[in-house]
Amino acid sequence: MPLSALADDGSMNFSVNAVLPENQIDKSKSYFELLMKPGQVQELEVMLNNPFDKEVTVVGYANTAITNDNGIVDYSINKPKLDSTLKAPFSEITEMEKETIVPPKSSKKVKIKVTMPKEKFDGVILGGLHFTEKEDENKENKKKAGVQIENRFAFAIGVLLKETDTDVNPDMKLGKIAASQINYRNVVKANLQNTEPVIMHDLNVKARVTQKGKKATLFETNKDSMRMAPNSNFDYSIYWENKEFKAGKYTLHMTATNASHKWKWSKDFEITGEEAKKLNEQAVELKKDYTKWYILGAVAGVLLLLIITYALGQYMNRRKQKKRKKKKKNNKRKKVAPNNTRPNSSRKKKSGKR
Structure with a gap:
């Protein structure tokens, strides 16, 4: 549960502290942990302290506690998207002034009205009182114009409300x-x-x-x-x-x-x-x-190799067929040649007898 200041540049122009009431469960805590009754209305008090020579305007919100995506309970978001199981959001049972002017070197008390649900419940309602310095209009105009300005800071005071000490099992x-x-x-x-x-x-x-x-x-x-x-x-x-x-x-x-x-x-x-x-x-x-491209490349390479192998095989087969045909023709010629010479020799013999 927080009583914390969030700042990037260390320039804290005010501070806050909770004024703990009689129904505070643990007086050693710096945040509100209150035992309440169904329908009870109570005013909480927070003291804003300004130690400087210039007045400061503080903006305050009563925020419902949520869980951020880092797995941390967050009290800093105004009007977050709430869970469907949340019956009594802290922001809806709480009323407070949005702006408070704190004079130089002085303190000012802020009152927060809390109205508990009428129906009794076990478990807790959790929220936070979030305070930040109001941004100067000149700085805001510079921000819109793209000019770099110093970081702002904020305080958050946790508020835990319960009506019974009955343990509730999480789900x-x-x-x-x-x-x-x-x-x-x-x-x-x-x-x-x-x-x-x-x-x-x-x-x-x-x-x-x-x-x-x-x-x-x-x-x-x-x-x-x-x-x-x-x-x-x-x-x-x-x-x-x-x-x-x-x-x-x-x-x-x-x-x-x-x-x-x-x-x-x-x-x-x-x-x-x-x-x-x-x-x-x-x-x-x-x-x-690039795995799929490697696979596609490998498949393409294999296909190309198969095509080349097939084409080479076809080429070799055609060469073999041509050689066979040529050899066959030559063999035929050799067989035909002796038959063609026999008539000539017989003729010569006949002419010799004459």
């Missing part, structure tokens, strides 16, 4: 599997869903892809120590190692475990030729697979 489902990309690199994304109102801690996932009906692993990605927000989902990525997608049918074999539970799935999916072509064209640092 996970494997959803859609599809070819996709991260930073223009080919991946297969498998949607994992936590369907229960409980935070999933120390989630370990092993995933591998095979051709459908085959055992050999083509690609695999394993991740440890992930966390999931209650009633949330995220896309778990299996990296394709900078290789081309090939159209075909595949099977995803996946195992997910935490300290006390284990889930196992084998699910088929397909990458179409159109998907493979489109994503391969967009991919960077792609290691092209």
Whole structure:
């Protein structure tokens, strides 16, 4: 659970701290962890502190906790796409002022109204109070014009709300599997869903892809120590190692475990030729697979060799046939020649008698 500042350049123009109420479960925590009742309305308080000589305008949002694609609980996204199993999003049971002006070298209290669902429930509602400095209009105009400006920073204070101490068993489902990309690199994304109102801690996932009906692993990605927000989902990525997608049918074999539970799935999916072509064209640092060209080249070489062998064989056969015919003709001539000389010799003998 966060009480955190996120900044790239270290320029923090304000700070925040939670004012913990009486129904705070653990007073040592710096975030809100509250025991509530069905239908209860409560005001939470956060102190904004400005230690500088210039006033600062702080923008605040009450965000529902989600799970990002790195397997981390994320409180920073305003109006994210929420999971279908989430009945009471933190953003919908919370009201707060969007902007607060904090004078120079002073502090200002921000109040956040929370209204619990009327129906009693086991489990938790999880969200975050997200604060960032309002961007200066001049800087915003420069940004639109393409001028580089300094980084902004933000604070997030976690809010965990519960009504009972009843333990809720987590449950996970494997959803859609599809070819996709991260930073223009080919991946297969498998949607994992936590369907229960409980935070999933120390989630370990092993995933591998095979051709459908085959055992050999083509690609695999394993991740440890992930966390999931209650009633949330995220896309778990299996990296394709900078290789081309090939159209075909595949099977995803996946195992997910935490300290006390284990889930196992084998699910088929397909990458179409159109998907493979489109994503391969967009991919960077792609290691092209020339195997099919090698095979085609080898087949073409074999066919060419067969054609040459056949043509050479035909040529040799024709030569042999010509030689046979020529020899046959010569033999006939030799046989005919003695018959032609006999009449001449007989004639000579007759003329001698005379």
